[in-house]
Amino acid sequence: MTFSATGILVVALIAAIVITIGVWAYTTANRLDRLHVRTDQARHALDAALARRAVVARSVATTLSGLGSDPELLDQARRLVALADRAERANWRDREAVENQLAAALSAVDIALLPPQLVAELADAEARVLIARRFHNDAVRDTLALRTRRLVRILHLGGTAPLPTYFEIAERVTPAASTGLDVDTVRTSARVVLLDEDNRVLLLRGCDPKVPDVPFWFTIGGGVNPGETLREAAIRELYEETGYPADSSMLRGPLWRRVAVFPFNGELIRSEELFFALRAKNFDPVPANLDYVERRSINGSKWCTPADIAALDHSGETVYPYHLDQLLDEAVTAADADIDPEVRSIR
Known part of the structure; x- marks a missing residue:
């Protein structure tokens, strides 16, 4: 009787291992x-x-x-x-x-x-x-x-598909790509349009440290560090500014591209911003790792509907990117899609 019970336990354990490997292999193959x-x-x-x-x-x-x-x-x-x-x-x-x-x-x-x-x-x-x-x-x-x-x-989970290869071309800033202005900083930024179950977008409230009495609202995100991909930067910024950990595979995009030239903290910055869409359950943002300038410039957050965004703009607190209330449906569609959208330019 003892041997029989032990045998059953071993068989059950082996079956559990096989099932676990099978489930992992199936999900991995689908992800691939x-x-x-x-x-x-x-x-x-x-x-x-x-x-x-x-x-x-x-x-x-x-x-x-x-x-x-x-x-x-x-x-x-x-x-x-x-x-x-x-x-x-x-x-x-x-x-x-x-x-x-x-x-x-x-x-x-x-x-x-x-x-x-x-x-x-x-x-x-x-x-x-x-x-x-x-x-x-x-x-x-x-x-x-x-x-x-x-x-x-x-396990040959990749099937017969050939391994993809990188496409390496020089990323030069040509005269045609410049703005004609003398800027202090040129950077690429990854931004996240974070949507909850009710299609509200999480916006941060901030100000220029040099002009603290002029507030504005903006999406989560920031500059891409050397060696980072856009997706890695987006996930890092999301965690640093809200404390929310996310998987980069859940990002959809980039769906928008925006080039902005603006003064901030005493410098004139030219930023090329790439926006991703991401769906998440509603949560209370708690910044995890803000730097000194961010601690001085970020002072609030809010989950916003299109009507909320329009009201903020009407009150004089500008929301970036412009016309986000009109763009939100596009972000919702992208966040719920299985494929990434084609990037397009916005203001």
Whole structure:
């Protein structure tokens, strides 16, 4: 009887282990599938951004060709057209080198010779390439981190899908991407549109330490540190400013891009902001790790409906980004989707 009970216990234990491994393998395989879908979508988005830049490069070449018979300008125009053609025809493995050459050729163009509308189109095309490249590499990094785990490889949970590869192109700040202002700091920021079960967004209330009597409201987020991905920065900022721990795989986006130039704490800052959407259960924010400036500048928080946001704006307490009350439905849709949305520019 004792032996029988022991045998049953051993069988039950083995069965529990097998079931646990099976459940883990199933969920891991599903997660890998989602990661591969995300990587494929990111690659298509990057390809589209690169193709758009090639079209704008041809427009720049046409403009330069029409400025007269200056041999240098004509040579620039011919080189831009040739590189744009090569970039579109190149296979993915060889495309990095060609795209870097095209970026260098575009950065050598004197934008003072171009009409303002074309300068704006070029700046937007260049910014979209940088965003798409970062988004693609973030997706590749997350996929490789899971695919290369020993047990995942042993059980072949990744199936026959090829390992994704990074796309490395130089992130240069070209003249077309500048604002024309002398700024003290240029940074990239990751921001989070955090939504609760009632589709309210968590906003922080703050002020410029140099102008403490002018409050404003803003979404969670901050500057990306060296070596961080956008998603890592978003999760870190979320925890530091609210105490809420989140998994980066739950972020959706970036869905919005905003370029802002503003004074803060005695400096003029140019910030390229990328916004993610994230769903969470309602909680009371408790900052976990604010730095000295943040402790001086952040002084409140509130879960807000679109009506609340409109009321804050009407009261004179500006909400950033602008028109967030009108944008909120878009963030709700993104947060509840299974795939990441296409990034677009907002104010």
